Amino acid sequence: MSRKPITKKIINTAESCVDDNLRGVVATYPQLQLHPKHRVVTVRSTVDSKRVAVLGGGGSGHEPFAGGLVGSGMLDGAVAGGVFASPPTGHVLYGIAQLYKYNSGGVIVIIGNYTGDRLNFGKAIEKAKIAGIKVEGLIVGEDVASSHNKTGGRSMCGEVFFYKLCGAMANKGYDLDTIRRIAAEANKSMATLGVCLSACSLPGQPPLFEIADDEMELGAGVHGEAGIKKMKMGTAKETVVMILEQVVAHLKLKSGDRVAVMIDNLGGTSFMEMNIISAETKSYLDCKKITVERIFSGHLKTSLEMHGFQICLLHLNKEHGDLWLELLDAPTAAVGWTGGEASVRREGGHIDDDTLLQSDARKAAAGPALSPKHQELFRVSLAKAAEDLVRSEKLLNRLDSGCGDGDCGITLKKFGLAILSYLSAASVQNPSDVLWDLSEIAETDMGGTSGGIYSLGLSAASQAFTKAKTVDASSWLQAWEAAMRAITKYGGAEPGDRTMLDTLYTAAAAFKQHLGKDLKHALVQTDKAADKGAKATANMVARAGRASYVASGYTQDEDAGARAAAVWLHAILTSIADTL
Structure with a gap:
């Protein structure tokens, strides 16, 4: 049996690609600071902000997560592991200590719900506490496909929502315990499900799995893993409806509810496809009389070049919804965030003014x-x-x-x-x-x-x-x-x-x-x-x-x-x- 060919990638070596990537992030955005030995990216600081800092991170290969989401209003720092691999405890501990040095309000660490991240980030947090650092961790996960697991659903693109919510709260001066409490409430109100049409490949390796030309994988993860079920390809509308029916049911959403939507490009999906997916998502939720307050679409937490997408819904409930929406709309300098003034919901439909092109010049x-x-x-x-x-x-x-x-x-x-x-x-x-x-x-x-x-x-x-x-x-x-x-x-x-x-x-x-x-x-x-x-x-x-x-x-x-x-x-x- 012949071995699958290695996927072509424009890199130097498979061994150096993570470090080369981080060098590129700070070359492009010099306002960020790279700590190369520990693979940590932070905002540049010289004085104590007195506020809480937000640290995120995990395996590499999820561009722009997490280094591209560092900036005022989102992450203060991110620690990168190998491709799809959790960073070691020592690197996470360095990131915590570096942020605490300039943010005496403490550090909240957002931890993706994966065994490696839970262990390595968790141990770093405990070591930091022993050293006298004011730090708390929050394990987040919202995947519908794995929600039956003992530890709960995996962390998907919804993790980016937490970066935005926590970063905005930190900028507003919220204390560490309040940020953690509000973010934990948000975790109960979001759910994600996605599909992929093709597998990705780690640098220097062939694709991780195979999908037939007429098939797609439901519930694919962001670490290149296959989904929970193979399905026949459908249209964009059919696929979006299939996903949203499960997400809406999982969150028990009903007519009159409000949501913020995140549509995540898993890495290999074109803008055209993503826009079609956005349109079909809004159409479905409109039909269900669920108000779409915001849609954030794009590369947010990818799986290298995987062709597919995820849809995450954040239920803007009566208790916290207005606050969460305010936090999502708060300004940020993080280059990877796709929201902004243009994404704010507006009333009114979309029509053409056909009178503009009417002419009597050629009627006779x-x-x-x-x-x-x-x-x-x-x-x-x-x-x-x-x-x-x-x-x-x-x-x-x-x-x-x-x-x-x-x-x-x-x-x-x-x-x-x-x-x-x-x-x-x-x-x-x-x-x-x-x-x-x-x-x-x-x-x-x-x-x-x-x-x-x-x-x-x-x-x-x-x-x-x-x-x-x-x-x-x-x-x-x-x-x-x-x-x-x-x-x-x-x-x-x-x-x-x-x-x-x-x-x-x-x-x-x-x-x-x-x-x-x-x-x-x-x-x-x-x-x-x-x-x-x-x-x-x-x-x-x-x-x-x-x-x-x-x-x-x-x-x-x-x-x-x-x-x-x-x-x-x-x-x-x-x-x-x-x-x-």
Whole structure:
């Protein structure tokens, strides 16, 4: 049986990564002080604050926990163990003594509910008391998945809530016993549950466990451990609902209750996913008529690069809720805290003011009109172009896969289908209006870069037709050239840069050259030129567009955008030529 490959990480050595990480924290934030021999990070102090100091910490690999949560209003210090390993007693004791030196009000130590942390932090606290230091510890844990254990649930991202609550109380001058008592009450009112889609790996090691592509682990921990149950993947909404049903039941929340929410990125989850999770979390709680006072989302207590998330709810009860919310909103200098003024709940929904984009400028028919016969030809040729774009989806995706994101065919298929829907009911009497409508369709239905390019070109062509006196070959050429100028002006590409312009310019030049001759001959020559222009891009060095961002080895076939232009030009030109 072959051994799983070691996961790639940008580190120096597995042995030095924790110390290198701490050096990076204080290099980035020089207001913090590193005590390297003991792996302790503290705020820089020179005089006695007279207040209580807050110490946290535990194993490394939970970024930004805990060194990144040191700062006024949160932790005064943090002690780091090895990756997913509790720090030794001596290092914890040093952290306590260092904080007490400048904070004679005492030290409260937040201890994660893990055996190693309980033992090492606990022994350090007892040693500190023997030495005459005023110190108290608080073991915290809120994991629903392990709540049946004799010692209670594991400490998950909710531990960060305690850093914030205790740090704010310390800044307000609360004494040691009061801080501990209020924090202990908060521990009874919070619960966390999460899922992971993939495992993390310790530096220099392969992934800790395997998850099938269509599965997720419910109840995964923050030390890389697997969950309590494998489940089939669901949508973001389904997964959030499944988690929150258990958390809400665990806390016995009911309609009218208030909560603060923490959504923790376990390390490998994108902002897009986290925002979707936040939206679904609020929607679920709104439906339950549970008021969401705050959502704190982001990297708070991760598990290296684990792909997943945790949701922690803090029940803002009638007795302490207002105080806890005040403490959560209190300012902090800790860089890892994601809350702030922007996270304060506001009343009112979210709406669009559609009147802003309403315009009467194009309500009336603009430019010269087509005869009934030419209207039918216009409609047929546009429909043929749209149908051919739809049929070319796989070809265009393949051409785009080497140097783009492989979706050129998908994007233009959307455009083609939208055009066919438009043609089923729209009037095509005025080319200017049709081209304007197509530019709007490109903007709304295609989207992305391609939508922007086509929308620009078509709107410029539309404007050119408003100035035309008649609809003839010359006016179509002028509109064509206006479109190319607009694309060059805003897109930055020119002929020879390996883009759709290589097709358009080559074809336009041929059309212009043969314009004074037989029209059918001109159309045939233009079609040949378009194909030639697209094929020529295979030998070009990309100097604009997405293909210019990748190595030349990925651009050995035709440009997808150039071929797409040849596809729809061929459809239009042959449709017209067949009637002559």
